[in-house]
Amino acid sequence: MAIKTILCIEDDRFIGEMYVRSLKKAGYEVDWVVDGNDGLIAARNKSYDVMLLDVMLPERRGTEILEALRGGKKDLIPNTKVVILTNFDQNDESRLAMQHNAQAYLIKAEITPKKLLSLIKQLDSDDA
């Protein structure tokens, strides 16, 4: 199944806009929310192909969102690929926990929109 819909949970307006602009230009359908609560609700309401998840978020942190969606017995987003984007390196423990429930863990400062697009394409082809 080709990746089409993307949920971007990112509170930094400049960064969010930048990713959304490039993703939309590349033809993806993108929903963008800026706080953790809205992010969790959005993820529960609709099944996205990819979720771009920031860690340091208002209301609810990215770690908590991921825990709520995938920490229980049942994976609530079985068809979604999760890409964690952060500028704060987590300590080993919480990072490994997140990596366990995600397809990628990336430092935002190293990920330009172009690289993000090629990563999403790669996720797509891994799946095919």
Add this chain to the structure above:
Amino acid sequence: MAVDKPPQLVKDYWRLYRRRSLFFVVAMQIIATLVIVIALMLTGIVDPTTMIFWIIITAIAATAVGINILVFSVLSEPLQMLSHALAHAAGESTTTTPPNPNIRRFEKSGFKPLLQTIYELGGHQPDQAAVATVEKSLPFESILNTTPTGIVFLKEGTVIYANKSAPVHLDSDGGLQLDIITDVDQSIPDWIAECEEHAVNATKTWRRVANKLVGEDERRIYDMTASYQKGSEVDVVLALVERTDEYLPEDNDLDFISFAAHELRGPITVIRGYLDTLGDELADRFADDEQELFNRLVVSANRLSGYVNNILNAAKYDRRHLTVHLHEESVADIYDAIKDDMQLRAVAQNRLLAVSFPADLPAVAADKAAIGEVLGNLIDNAIKYSNDGGSVTVSAQVAQNDVEISVSDQGIGMPGNVVSNLFHKFYRSHRSRETVAGTGIGLYICKAMVESHGGTISVKSVEGQGSTFSFTLPIYATVAEKLKAGDNTTEGLIQHHDGWIKNHGSMRG
């Protein structure tokens, strides 16, 4: 008689000389007395049959012997002192106290310089010698506990004594363990092993070694000197002078900067992101030198990002929060990830960057992001420290079980005294302080990252001709089994180093 034998040790000479001299003095006195007695008897001045005659003769003889012995003692004292001093200077074990040149009568008589010369020639300070000779009579442990300098004795690698100021702790077996982190320097066990193989005696100084990691309580930083003496009662003596007040501010600065550097990543994300996007979108519209100027923006933003990463990585390494996850990687692939950035940097600064790897180079065990940063730092340095129009060469070759990657420039080079300090944290050569901007942590983190892979980093440099930085990475096939057993961390791969990197983003960038 023993007197006739030549003395074998310096300390024996005085004893033999004294015995021989006293024997001579007494014998001469007896002979002189006998001559006088015979002369008196022959001339008939006194009557030898009276008791009083013999009493007087005996009294005179005894008094003369006493006076002569006293005179001998006084006159020969300098010789006695010189013998004792020489014995100590020669390093002989002796029960005598080495003469103190500072005694007033020695000063008055002008004898002091003689003693001092002997001590200087022998390289033994009288105070040290005095300590060595009276060790049984002084309460050493309580005395050593009064100094703020940490003193540690090691025997066959085990701590057998540590004074109060020394950074040690008791392990579960009741043994003393030294709490010293040597970071990028040679570790103490490695140094001892090297000494055992090559040296009779040796000393080494470590600067800026700490008992604990950055951020831990009661962290102290020392300058440490170790002395090794083969076959001695204690192989190694460590002296640790605490310099926390001097060194801690820089560590705290880095700590704070790393905290702040996280904040810098937000704007950097946007700058790099849009530069990357706009570079493509505007490419057709650039006129004149606009493309070149735009490239400078890109280069500067990438550099800024690299420096921030260095700061964050150094701060993480100091806390041992940095791990590498090793995978099978080709050197060419590692370079490909930073290739565009590096080429752009070289072109923007008018350097020729020539990169070539042999096609049959075996795969290495590496954390791609970490080695990308090492390579990026070395190439960036080579560009910085070379001349306009100069070339930077990157190459690789097999060296036993490793692949050796080298970055060479034909730039300004460095003198030898600079090279030895190059990989220390915050180190900047005098000249680079004046001419090139930098933080002094780039090479520190490079060394830490390479060693966390089980590799080594080195530099060859000729002043005025350029430098070559080389580092090794294990060939994947040689460590594959160990890596699989250890979940791709370097646990088990590096056993000699006490502080390797523990964490590193395995999927960054």
